[in-house]
Amino acid sequence: MIDLPETMPAIDPVAPGGPDVLVTRDLPTPRPAPGEVLIRVAAAGVNRPDVLQRMGHYPPPPGAPSTLGLELAGEVVALGEGADDALLGQRVCALVGGGGYAAYAVAPAGQCLPVPDSLSMIEAAALPETLYTVWTNLFERAFAVEGDTVLVHGGTSGIGTMAIALSRIFGLEIIVTAGSDAKVAAAKRLGADHAINYRSEDFVARVKEITGGRGCAAVLDMVGGDYVPRNLQCLADDGRHVSIAVQGGATATIPIFEVMRRRLTLTGSTLRARDAGFKSLVTDEIAHTVWPHVAAGKLKPVIDRTFALSDAADAHRRMEAGDHVGKIVLTMA
Incomplete structure (x- = not known):
């Protein structure tokens, strides 16, 4: 486990509203609970539910962070109790209930997939949701x-x-x-x-x-x-x-x-509110049936445009305009 900063930049609007409420602010760096991993985020996908949550129409499910972001990719830097030691230091992408628009995010270990050499971190972040x-x-x-x-x-x-x-x-x-x-x-x-x-x-x-x-x-x-x-x-x-x-x-x-x-x-169906057990089962199925095609370079997401985390408001404006083709992604670098 590396030394972690006490705080991190993240986007967690204090009130619902338009894209202008998406400003970065310092929040406590999360710590992984049992069965979770902490990921240093490299990129996070932007999705329509993020827009609805920003507007106050789609609150996060119980227990999920209020920080926006349902998918991400990055490096595992800390483990919660019971998480597989082999995950430490691995590049992964993950489906999460929230928290992706941040420098660090926690994810259930069972909802992580390895990022193969065939994918960039931006591409990996655009896949899970x-x-x-x-x-x-x-x-x-x-x-x-x-x-x-x-x-x-x-x-x-x-x-x-x-x-x-x-x-x-x-x-x-x-x-x-x-x-x-x-x-x-x-x-x-x-x-x-x-x-x-x-x-x-x-x-x-x-x-x-x-x-x-x-x-x-x-x-x-x-x-x-x-x-x-x-x-x-x-x-x-x-x-x-x-x-x-x-x-x-x-x-x-x-x-x-x-x-x-x-x-x-x-x-x-809706996906976000399903429990970690269900999402872990889906992760296992995707790992066996779909991920070999990802590793072989046969499946990649279509990337429309990337924005820096500090420009998340522009990313949401792009999505709301409806002109995008494929995924919009935020980058942390």
Whole structure:
């Protein structure tokens, strides 16, 4: 264990508000509890839930730090009781309940993955949140398997670009939506089989055209609202609809008899509030099924732009503007 500073720069807004509340201030350097590690953070991913938390709409779950940041990469510099000694000094990336926008952060040891030589620390920091989300929802909850056709909204977001990458590795045909012709072109360059401009095209009609009227096996939706009944029209019989966010509305009216007649499944999940046991199980599964592709250089996150920690406000402005393609990352150096 190295000598640790008593305080560290971190971003933990004292009140909700716009991007301007994201200013660095000195906070006590955390210490790892049993089963945790302390990571000297090199980079931290920026995600939509960070924006919602900053605005006061998404409080951290009980026990999580109020400091923003749900994913990070860095070096393990201290161990809590029971953490594997082999982790000390290792480069890792981790999914955390909060705390990533800081010079040091604690993470459950079971939620850490090794950073292979194929990844930079910036790339590693951009992986956990979207990888865990897409894996647990598209492959586990929606049971997507090789040969399936899937529809994913927000094709150039962090979630969308990860879904495209995983679909290429695991043999899915992926249709995505995006809000401009430029983003449609970007999604296709990244490997989407089909990309639909939802502002100028009816995505329901286009999905039916692409699939020859059959529909797709699964929809991964982060919009909610009136997209839900439209998504159901995109599904094939026995199709699965998975909700992971409600950016367009938290309620929807659906045709229940159609759900019954066509044996559709509607499900969804949130990740942040799940316990460490569940997240550790997912980490183990990702380590065995996905991480070999990461180590081989076959899976990398799409990085839109990086910002210094002190420029976190600009990072949030970039995300809220909606012009980004892939992940926005904060760097500590």
